[in-house]
Amino acid sequence: MSEASAAGRDGCGAPAGGVSASAATDGQAVVEGRVSRGGAPVATGYARLLGTGDEFVAEVPLGDDGGFRFFAAPGSWTLRVLAPGGLRAERSVEADYGRVTKVNVAL
Amino acid sequence: MSRSDVLVDADWVEAHIGEPGVVIVEVDEDTSAYDKGHIPTAIKLDWKKDLQDPVRRDFVDKTGFEALLSERGISDDDTVVLYGGNNNWFAAYAYWYFRLYGHDKVLLLDGGRKKWELDSRELSTDVPRRPRTSYAAREQDASLRALRDEVIGAIGKRNLVDVRSPDEFTGRLLAPAHLPQEQAQRAGHIPTARNVPWSKAANEDGTFRSDDELRALYEGEAGLDFAKDTIAYCRIGERSAHTWFVLHELLGLPNVKNYDGSWTEYGSLVGVPIELGEAR
Numbered sequence: 001m002s003e004a005s006a007a008g009r010d011g012c013g014a015p016a017g018g019v020s021a022s023a024a025t026d027g028q029a030v031v032e033g034r035v036s037r038g039g040a041p042v043a044t045g046y047a048r049l050l051g052t053g054d055e056f057v058a059e060v061p062l063g064d065d066g067g068f069r070f071f072a073a074p075g076s077w078t079l080r081v082l083a084p085g086g087l088r089a090e091r092s093v094e095a096d097y098g099r100v101t102k103v104n105v106a107l
Numbered sequence: 108m109s110r111s112d113v114l115v116d117a118d119w120v121e122a123h124i125g126e127p128g129v130v131i132v133e134v135d136e137d138t139s140a141y142d143k144g145h146i147p148t149a150i151k152l153d154w155k156k157d158l159q160d161p162v163r164r165d166f167v168d169k170t171g172f173e174a175l176l177s178e179r180g181i182s183d184d185d186t187v188v189l190y191g192g193n194n195n196w197f198a199a200y201a202y203w204y205f206r207l208y209g210h211d212k213v214l215l216l217d218g219g220r221k222k223w224e225l226d227s228r229e230l231s232t233d234v235p236r237r238p239r240t241s242y243a244a245r246e247q248d249a250s251l252r253a254l255r256d257e258v259i260g261a262i263g264k265r266n267l268v269d270v271r272s273p274d275e276f277t278g279r280l281l282a283p284a285h286l287p288q289e290q291a292q293r294a295g296h297i298p299t300a301r302n303v304p305w306s307k308a309a310n311e312d313g314t315f316r317s318d319d320e321l322r323a324l325y326e327g328e329a330g331l332d333f334a335k336d337t338i339a340y341c342r343i344g345e346r347s348a349h350t351w352f353v354l355h356e357l358l359g360l361p362n363v364k365n366y367d368g369s370w371t372e373y374g375s376l377v378g379v380p381i382e383l384g385e386a387r
């Protein structure tokens with residue numbers, strides 16, 4: 001991950017796997033997890049966070065470990081995963097300040 | 108200007124890999140993805156290190172752009188094909204920037220890196236070496252870039268398109284939801300701006316929606332007056348470069364500017380008006 005992305009201040013880009021937890025501060029509404037297939041991490045793919053009515057909120061490429069992380073607002077969200085070969089999955093998630101919501105997805 | 112003059116699909120790029128006079132360039136803020144694998148023969152541009160001034164908040168000047176492209180082996184008459192991650196945000200920014208400095212033969216790969224990856228197309232780790240050139244840029248085209256005073260003067264007069272997410276627009280979040288939220292500047296949006304998130308212009312695989320869908324989105328749904336001049340902004344100017352590309356290059360609207368200072372500048376200015384909540 002680049003310094004700029006880790007700091008998360010200057011740029012807007014989404015580093016693979018999402019910004020590292022060490023860059024986060026307490027009180028954030030974090031949604032994070034890992035994507036796997038047959039027990040192995042899915043390192044090429046995308047996690048999308050969607051609001052009501054499929055409204056796009058954010059997207060990160062999956063990390064080498066299949067990981068993703070979002071800093072959401074409190075509330076209900078849909079997590080959608082896309083991977084090569086037309087693979088996709090969807091989960092409903094709840095986020096709240098000061099909580100890390102873990103969502104692991106097996107494709 | 109039509110879609111086929113500015114946008115190419117992955118099949119076109121695959122067919123032109125290695126063709127003399129065609130330079131494929133991956134542009135991103137975090138270039139580690141390029142290092143792990145990129146479109147064969149592609150070189151990389153780092154949005155921050157290569158395209159931004161290291162001291163002032165501005166992008167590199169004409170001399171800096173000439174030095175950069177000469178060092179990367181890009182000639183004035185090369186066809187430059189840009190693509191990147193983040194649904195082509197930074198590639199669209201680079202496209203806008205090539206246009207600002209007068210490079211005519213520039214194309215964007217529809218869907219960028221995401222579509223290429225989801226299609227399981229070939230990625231390479233070979234880093235090509237291109238011989239040095241003597242690139243000559245033109246003077247910056249001021250008709251494509253909005254600065255802060257022009258933006259303030261445009262309130263209530265021109266179309267202002269805020270392309271951030273609805274939560275950033277209303278003031279609920281200060282940054283996209285993949286980033287921490289503890290910035291110091293004020294939240295909200297420029298008064299009279301319409302909120303048309305950049306993502307509404309893109310399909311799930313990162314490709315642009317059709318011209319008809321895009322017209323319906325901006326003119327119909329968002330109520331932009333296409334007879335008026337338009338300024339697009341976001342947080343740092345890359346997502347709005349994506350929307351600038353849609354309005355100016357795909358839909359062919361004549362007077363569209365990107366405000367690259369965007370919310371990180373506007374939201375920190377003293378004394379300027381800010382609106383919170385939904386568009387009024």
